[in-house]
Amino acid sequence: MLAYAAQGLPGDDNEGSQIREFLRKAGTALNGLPEAITAEGLQPNGFVGVVERDAGDSLAAIELVLAQRKISSQLIDNLNASIHLRALLTDLFLIDEILKSK
Numbered sequence: 001m002l003a004y005a006a007q008g009l010p011g012d013d014n015e016g017s018q019i020r021e022f023l024r025k026a027g028t029a030l031n032g033l034p035e036a037i038t039a040e041g042l043q044p045n046g047f048v049g050v051v052e053r054d055a056g057d058s059l060a061a062i063e064l065v066l067a068q069r070k071i072s073s074q075l076i077d078n079l080n081a082s083i084h085l086r087a088l089l090t091d092l093f094l095i096d097e098i099l100k101s102k
Contacts, residue, residue: 023071
């Protein structure tokens with residue numbers, strides 16, 4: 001998404017474009033994220049609920065972008081800057097560090 005945002009493209013007209021496919025795959029992954037975390041045994045202090053909320057908020061932002069007729073680089077840049085995606089990424093970095101120590 002960073003590379004697409006940096007290109008300065010006015011938008012895609014192709015329903016099968018690479019950025020749309022990437023966003024669809026990200027949405028699919030977000031749907032199963034809380035279950036994947038639970039399967040790893042990471043349930044302390046309700047953190048799975050935090051990830052579930054952050055994933056849901058991120059998914060809503062991704063779906064909003066996908067619903068647009070054209071996806072410009074600027075739109076993706078704004079999605080990248082979204083506090084929702086940033087919170088989710090921070091959650092995942094935290095989980096990654098915990099899993100590395102196991």
